[in-house]
Amino acid sequence: MRAEPRAGNVDQGELLKFSALASRWWDPNSDFKPLHRINPLRLGWIDGLCPLAGIKALDVGCGGGILAEAMAQKGATVKGIDLAEKPLKVAELHSLESGVTLDYERIATEALAAREPGRYALVTCMEMLEHVPDPGAIVSACATLAQPGGTVVFSTLNRNPKSFLFAIVGAEYILRLLPRGTHEYEKFIKPSELADYARAAGLQLLQMVGLHYNPFTQVYSLGRNVDVNYIMAFRKSDTA
Ligand code: SAH
Secondary structure, eight states, X not given: OOOOOOSTTOOHHHHHHHHHTGGGTTOTTSTTHHHHHHHHHHHHHHHHHSOOTTOEEEEETOTTOHHHHHHHHTTOEEEEEESOHHHHHHHHHHHHHHTOOOEEEEOXXXXXXXXXXXXXXXXXXXXXXXXXXXXXXXHHHHHHHEEEEEEEEEEEEOOSHHHIIIIIIIIIIISOXXXXXXXXXXXXXXXXXXXXXXXXXXXXXXXXXXXXEETTTTEEEEESOOSSEEEEEEEEOTTO
């Protein structure tokens, strides 16, 4: 049975933005090009930290399923959730095309946390926190969904003058990597803020890494600098 998403922790305008672009989600040269390009990097990083083969993983805010499908291809049993209907449909169709078995559901993170606490060895929530009204509540729900000792991974955009310049002015206006209006600077999240949300949810920081884009070589890479886009991995305590 599918639970209806509650009106709560979601910005409907954000869902509409992603729904409007949904049909192009798997076009590697569309507005989602950056997600396609960073996907092998983040997948490898996550797999190094928490080997995917044979584990139960949840991808929160999975959109069209770029990461969810790749995790399933690495041997994880994957569930993907999102609140936007069209991207989920696209994800479902694409998994049929690629012959990868995944379970997708339109449900709020908090609602799934109430239904399936402690169920997942890995919870990922990538490039979504900067689109929700209350990111702390999503972090807390992701922690609830992880099993004791499980891994929880978030990626988002840092908030400082450099990230404004790179992630908004550069990516949306100069290089046109993303449609204008994709991101709102005020919603960006500093690593210290994400760490605070995580600590309050009983998660311990494992590792963090920056996601970089070089506009001259057009190459994406992982590195130490977390000024713009970054990934943080946490561990839920064994006793939680
Ligand atoms: N995580 C995917 C997609 C990122 S795009 C990836 O990195 O490849 C952001 C996604 O978050 C969109 O699919 C959007 O529909 C979803 N989203 C935004 N607000 C949400 C919310 N409150 N609950 C669940 N999903 C949400």
